[in-house]
Amino acid sequence: MQELLERIAARSSGWIELRFQGRSTKQIAVRNGELEESSSKRIQGIGVRALVDGVFGFASTTDITEQGVLRAVEAAQGAARTSASAKKQRIKGLAEASLGVGTFPVATNDPLDAHPLEEKLALVMKIDERIRQGASSIVSSSASYAEIQDEKIIVTSDGARTHLFVSIPEFRVMAVAQKNGDQCFGNKSNGVAGGWSDLFNLLPPEEMADYAVQMAVEQLTAPHPPGGLATVVLDPGLVGVLSHEAIGHAVEADIVLGGAITADKMNQKVASELITMIDSGASEHLPHATGTLAVDDEGVVTRKTVLIEGGVLCSYLHNRETAAHFGVEPTGNARAFEYSDVPIIRMRNTYIEPGDTSVEDLIAGVDDGYYMCGLGFGGQADSNAEFMFGVREARRIQDGKVGELVRGATITGNAFDVLHSVDAVGNDFHWDLGAGTCGKSQAAKVDAGGPHLRCKAMIGGRQ
Amino acid sequence: MNNETQLRERCREALELTKHHGAAEVEIFAQTSHAISADIEKHDLQTSSSQQETMIGVRAMVNQQVGFACTNVLDELEATCADAVKLAKASPKDENNVLPTPVAFEPVADLYDPKAESFSVSDAVQQTIRMIETADSIDSRLILGGGTFAVNLQTRCIVNSNRIDLAENSSLFTYYALATAKDGEKVSNMAFRFDASHSVDGIDVVPVATRACQDALGSLGAVRGESFVGPVILSPSAVQAVLVSLVAFQLNAKNAVRGSSRWGKLLGETVAHSSLTVTDNGRMPGGVATESFDREGMPHRELTLIDSGKTAALMHNAYTAVAMHVANTSHGSGSARSTPGIGATNLSIEPGEVSKDELIGDIKQGLLVNRFSGSSNPISGDFSGVAKAAYLIKDGKLDRPVSGTLIAGNVFEVLQNLSGISSETERVFTAILPFLRLEGVSVTAE
Numbered sequence: 001m002q003e004l005l006e007r008i009a010a011r012s013s014g015w016i017e018l019r020f021q022g023r024s025t026k027q028i029a030v031r032n033g034e035l036e037e038s039s040s041k042r043i044q045g046i047g048v049r050a051l052v053d054g055v056f057g058f059a060s061t062t063d064i065t066e067q068g069v070l071r072a073v074e075a076a077q078g079a080a081r082t083s084a085s086a087k088k089q090r091i092k093g094l095a096e097a098s099l100g101v102g103t104f105p106v107a108t109n110d111p112l113d114a115h116p117l118e119e120k121l122a123l124v125m126k127i128d129e130r131i132r133q134g135a136s137s138i139v140s141s142s143a144s145y146a147e148i149q150d151e152k153i154i155v156t157s158d159g160a161r162t163h164l165f166v167s168i169p170e171f172r173v174m175a176v177a178q179k180n181g182d183q184c185f186g187n188k189s190n191g192v193a194g195g196w197s198d199l200f201n202l203l204p205p206e207e208m209a210d211y212a213v214q215m216a217v218e219q220l221t222a223p224h225p226p227g228g229l230a231t232v233v234l235d236p237g238l239v240g241v242l243s244h245e246a247i248g249h250a251v252e253a254d255i256v257l258g259g260a261i262t263a264d265k266m267n268q269k270v271a272s273e274l275i276t277m278i279d280s281g282a283s284e285h286l287p288h289a290t291g292t293l294a295v296d297d298e299g300v301v302t303r304k305t306v307l308i309e310g311g312v313l314c315s316y317l318h319n320r321e322t323a324a325h326f327g328v329e330p331t332g333n334a335r336a337f338e339y340s341d342v343p344i345i346r347m348r349n350t351y352i353e354p355g356d357t358s359v360e361d362l363i364a365g366v367d368d369g370y371y372m373c374g375l376g377f378g379g380q381a382d383s384n385a386e387f388m389f390g391v392r393e394a395r396r397i398q399d400g401k402v403g404e405l406v407r408g409a410t411i412t413g414n415a416f417d418v419l420h421s422v423d424a425v426g427n428d429f430h431w432d433l434g435a436g437t438c439g440k441s442q443a444a445k446v447d448a449g450g451p452h453l454r455c456k457a458m459i460g461g462r463q
Numbered sequence: 464m465n466n467e468t469q470l471r472e473r474c475r476e477a478l479e480l481t482k483h484h485g486a487a488e489v490e491i492f493a494q495t496s497h498a499i500s501a502d503i504e505k506h507d508l509q510t511s512s513s514q515q516e517t518m519i520g521v522r523a524m525v526n527q528q529v530g531f532a533c534t535n536v537l538d539e540l541e542a543t544c545a546d547a548v549k550l551a552k553a554s555p556k557d558e559n560n561v562l563p564t565p566v567a568f569e570p571v572a573d574l575y576d577p578k579a580e581s582f583s584v585s586d587a588v589q590q591t592i593r594m595i596e597t598a599d600s601i602d603s604r605l606i607l608g609g610g611t612f613a614v615n616l617q618t619r620c621i622v623n624s625n626r627i628d629l630a631e632n633s634s635l636f637t638y639y640a641l642a643t644a645k646d647g648e649k650v651s652n653m654a655f656r657f658d659a660s661h662s663v664d665g666i667d668v669v670p671v672a673t674r675a676c677q678d679a680l681g682s683l684g685a686v687r688g689e690s691f692v693g694p695v696i697l698s699p700s701a702v703q704a705v706l707v708s709l710v711a712f713q714l715n716a717k718n719a720v721r722g723s724s725r726w727g728k729l730l731g732e733t734v735a736h737s738s739l740t741v742t743d744n745g746r747m748p749g750g751v752a753t754e755s756f757d758r759e760g761m762p763h764r765e766l767t768l769i770d771s772g773k774t775a776a777l778m779h780n781a782y783t784a785v786a787m788h789v790a791n792t793s794h795g796s797g798s799a800r801s802t803p804g805i806g807a808t809n810l811s812i813e814p815g816e817v818s819k820d821e822l823i824g825d826i827k828q829g830l831l832v833n834r835f836s837g838s839s840n841p842i843s844g845d846f847s848g849v850a851k852a853a854y855l856i857k858d859g860k861l862d863r864p865v866s867g868t869l870i871a872g873n874v875f876e877v878l879q880n881l882s883g884i885s886s887e888t889e890r891v892f893t894a895i896l897p898f899l900r901l902e903g904v905s906v907t908a909e
Contacts, residue, residue, distance in 0.1 A: 031721050032721055032722065034555070034557055035529070035554050035555050035557065037531065037801075037802055038529070038530050038531065038550045038551075038553065038554045039530070039531035039532060039533070039550065039801065039802060040531075040532045040533075040546050040547075040550060041532070041533050041534070041800060042532075042533075042534045042535075042536055042539065042542075042543065043518075043534065043535045043536070044535065044536050045516070045535065049510075055508075056509070056510045057510065057511060057512065057584075058510050058511070058512035058513075059512060059513050059514070060512075060513075060514045060515070060516075061515060062515070062516055062517070062535050062536070062537075075513050076512075078584070079510075079511045079512060079513060079584045080511075082511065082583075082584045082585045082588060083501070083508055083510075083511045083584075083588050086508050086588050086589070086591075086592050087507060087508045088507045088508075089505075089507050117549075117550070117553050118553055121553060121554070125555075139722040139723070140721045140722040140723040142721075176721075176722065176723045176842060178722075178725075181725060182843070183723065183725055183842050183843060184842065184843050185723070185840075185842045185843070219843070224845070224871075227690075227869055227871060227905065227907035228907060229909070254504055254505065255608070257504075257505040258504060258505050258506070258606060258608030258609065258643070259606040259608050259643040259645050259650065260650075261650050340514045340516060342502075342510050342512060376838065377838040377839075377840045378837060378838025378839065378840075378848070379838065380836040380837070380848075382652055382653050382836070382851075383608065383643065383650075383653060384650045384651075384652070384653075386652070386836075386849065386866075386867075388836050388837045388838070388847075388848045388849045388869075389838075390837075390838035390840070390847070407843070407845065408840065408843065408845030408847055408871070409847075410837060410838060410847040410848060410869070410871075412837075412848070412849050412869060413867075413909070441502075441609075441611075458867070458869065458907075458909055460837070460847035460848060460849075460869040460871050460907065
C-alpha cells in the first residue's frame with residue numbers, strides 16, 4: 001500500500017496528502033449481569049487532500065485499488081478547484097516541517113491481540129458483578145471494555161513516508177444507587193495508548209468499581225453546595241480538563257483565527273507565574289497517555305509544545321497551514337479520526353507542569369473551600385475561555401481538612417481568570433482523560449492531566 | 464455499489480453467509496452514503512469535500528446468544544459474518560434476544576429529492592458563501608468562526624432471517640453557523656444555529672446565519688447579573704440542553720430494564736405539570752430524523768410519551784418489548800456501525816397558547832436563557848451550568864444581557880413547576896421545542 005501511495009504522490013502535479021487507515025475496534029459491554037454488546041468493527045479507506053490554487057479539497061474512498069485512489073485524487077483536486085474562486089484568503093503555502101519517515105510501532109510489551117475475547121469478557125462480567133454486590137442500594141451496574149487498533153500510512157508529495165500503529169484500550173464502570181425514589185450515579189473510566197496490562201497497571205478495575213459504588217451511594221445523602229466564588233483544590237483530572245477544554249481549544253490556531261480571546265494575547269501574561277502548560281505528542285512524566293502520537297496526520301513529526309511558560313502565553317497549536325500564516329514551525333497537531341475525516345488542529349496530551357507543593361499542604365492551606373476531583377456529567381468551553389464542567393466528586397474543605405461530599409457540583413468561570421488565581425501547584429502528576437474523546441466536528445483520542453492546583457473558581461450550586 | 468438493488472443483494476448474500484457460519488437468526492443492516500460538504504472557518508471557505516462509503520453490520524444469534532460485527536471492507540464480508548457468529552458463541556444467552564417480524568406499512572413520502580443527485584461541491588460552496596455574506600450584511604463585528612453545509616444521500620437496507628427485507632433512499636441537507644461578535648476587547652459568546660431540509664427547494668441558509676449573528680451580537684457587552692431564586696425562561700435550544708436528554712433517557716425502556724430510570728416504574732403517573740405533552744414521531748413530515756422504518760426494520764409511528772403531565776409510554780426496541788412483555792414502539796436506533804439501541808426520533812414538546820413575550824410579561828425578576836452550557840444529569844435530574852446569551856428580565860421586559868450567570872436546579876422538580884409554554888416552536892437538531900418558563904430555579908451571578 002505504501003508503495004502505491006508513494007507512486008501516486010510522486011506523479012501528482014501539485015501538493016497532495018494520501019492517508020491510508022485500517023482500523024479494528026472491539027467493544028464489550030455488560031449491564032446488570034447481562035451482555036449488552038459484544039462487537040467488532042473493521043474499516044479501511046484512503047483520505048486524499050489536495051492543495052490547488054491555494055485551496056484544499058478533500059475526498060475519501062473505500063476503493064483502495066490504484067484506480068480507486070486515482071479517482072479520489074481527481075475528486076479532491078476537483079473540489080479544490082471548485083472552491084478556489086470563492087475563497088477570500090488563499091493559502092500561500094505550507095510551512096516547512098520535519099516530516100515522518102519510517103515505521104512507528106505501538107510501545108507495549110503486552111499487545112491487545114495476545115488476550116482472547118473470552119478473557120476480556122470474563123473481566124467485564126466480573127467487574128459488573130463486583131459493582132452490583134458493592135452495596136445494597138445499587139440498582140444498576142455496568143462495565144465495559146473497548147479497544148481501537150489503527151494502522152496508518154501517511155504519504156505526502158513533499159516527503160512524508162510514515163507507517164504508524166496505534167493501540168488504545170479503555171475500561172469504564174458505572175453504578176446507580178437508589179433511595180426513596182432518588183437515584184444517583186458514580187462512574188470511573190480509564191484509557192491508555194498501549195497494551196492490555198498498561199491499561200490496568202496504575203488503576204486496577206476493582207478499584208474503579210469500588211470507587212463508582214462509593215460515589216453513587218454517598219451522593220444519595222449529600223447536600224447540594226451553595227453557589228458562589230470559592231477557594232478550590234483541583235485534582236489532576238480537573239486540571240487536565242481545564243487545560244484541554246478551556247485553554248487548549250482557545251489556543252488551537254484555527255480557533256484563534258476564528259476570533260478566540262487568545263488572538264491578541266501572545267507573549268502576554270495570561271496566568272499565574274506558577275503555571276507552565278504543555279501539549280505534547282509524547283507522554284512526559286508518566287507513560288501511555290492516550291494522545292501519544294509520533295507523527296500527525298499531515299506526516300509532521302510531533303513536538304512538545306510549550307503553550308504557557310511561567311504564566312506567559314508563548315505558542316498556539318498549529319498545522320502546516322496556520323504555521324505558515326503565523327510564520328512559525330508546525331507543532332504536529334493536525335489530526336484526523338478516520339480516513340474519511342479531513343485533518344484539523346487537535347490536541348494530543350495536554351497538561352500543566354508539576355510544582356513544588358505537596359498535596360497535603362495545598363489542602364491544609366484552605367480554611368473554607370472545596371476539593372474537586374474529575375470530570376463529572378457534562379462540560380463545555382467557549383473560545384472566550386469561559387467554561388463549565390460537571391464535577392465527579394466534590395468535597396468541602398474546612399480548616400484544612402477534606403470533609404463531606406456535596407452533590408451535583410459544577411465549576412465555572414473564565415479559564416484565564418482561574419489560572420491567574422492559582423497560588424500553589426502540587427508536586428504530583430497524573431493523566432486522567434485517557435478514556436475521553438474530544439469532539440470538534442470529528443472525534444479525537446486525547447489525554448490531559450497535571451498536578452493538583454489551588455485556585456479560585458465559581459461553584460454552581462443552589463441559592 | 465451505489466444503488467438500492469445492489470445493496471439489498473449484498474445484504475441477502477451476507478445473511479446466507481452468516482447462516483452458513485452457524486447463526487440461527489441473522490440481521491444485516493447496511494448503509495451506503497454519498498456525502499458532500501463545504502466548511503467555513505475563520506469567516507472564509509475552508510475545505511470542500513466528498514465522501515462515499517458502504518457499511519454493513521451483521522447481528523448474529525446462536526441459541527439467543529448475540530454477536531455483532533461490521534465492516535466497510537466489502538471484500539472481507541464473509542470474515543465479518545464469521546466474526547459475528549464467533550462473538551455470539553462466546554456470549555452468554557439472553558432470552559430477550561429476538562429479531563422482529565415484518566409489519567406492513569406505507570413508506571414516508573418526500574424523504575428523497577432526485578434533484579439532490581445533481582447537487583455538486585460547487586453548490587455546497589455557494590451555500591456557505593451565502594452564510595458568510597449574510598453575516599457581512601448584518602454587522603462588521605461578526606465572524607463566522609465555523610459553519611458547514613452538507614448533503615448526504617443515503618440508502619438504508621435491512622434484511623433479517625424473519626423475512627424483513629426493506630430498503631429506503633433519503634436525501635438530507637444540513638447546515639449550521641457558529642457566530643462570534645468581537646468589539647475591541649469585548650468578545651461575545653459563540654452562537655450556534657442549525658437547520659435542515661430533505662429537499663433542494665427547502666434549503667434556506669440565510670435565517671440560520673442571521674439568527675446566529677443576532678444571538679452573538681445580543682450577548683456582546685453583557686454585564687454582571689443578579690442572584691435570586693425565581694422564574695427562568697429557557698429558549699428551545701436551552702430546553703434541549705436541560706430537559707430533552709433527561710426525558711429521552713427516562714423514557715428509554717432499556718434504562719427501565721436496567722433499573723436506571725425512575726419513570727420506568729411510573730407509567731400513567733404525574734411526572735410534570737399538566738400543561739406538558741411530549742410526543743415522538745419518526746414519520747413527521749420534514750423531520751430531520753424522519754425515516755419509514757427503524758434500525759430493526761419496524762415502521763415508525765407517532766407515540767405520545769408524556770400526556771398532560773403523565774407518563775404515557777416508554778420507547779421500545781425488539782429486545783425491551785420482549786423483556787417487558789409489551790409492544791415494540793419502533794424506536795430501534797443507530798447505524799450499521801453498532802447494534803440497535805433505543806432513541807427518540809423527532810421529539811416534540813406541544814406548544815402552548817401564549818407568546819414568548821407574554822411569558823416574559825408578568826415576571827418581576829427573572830432570566831431568559833438562550834443557550835445553556837452545562838450539565839444535566841439524566842439519572843439524578845440535577846442540572847447546573849452557565850446561562851449563555853442570557854438576559855435579565857425586570858418588570859416584564861428584557862432589561863440587559865448578562866454574563867457569568869449560573870442556573871441550577873433539578874429537572875424532576877422544575878417539570879412539576881412549569882409555569883408557561885410558548886406558542887412559538889423551533890427546530891433544535893431533531894427536536895421541535897417551544898420556550899418553557901420554569902419556577903424556583905436558582906440563579907447565581909458571578
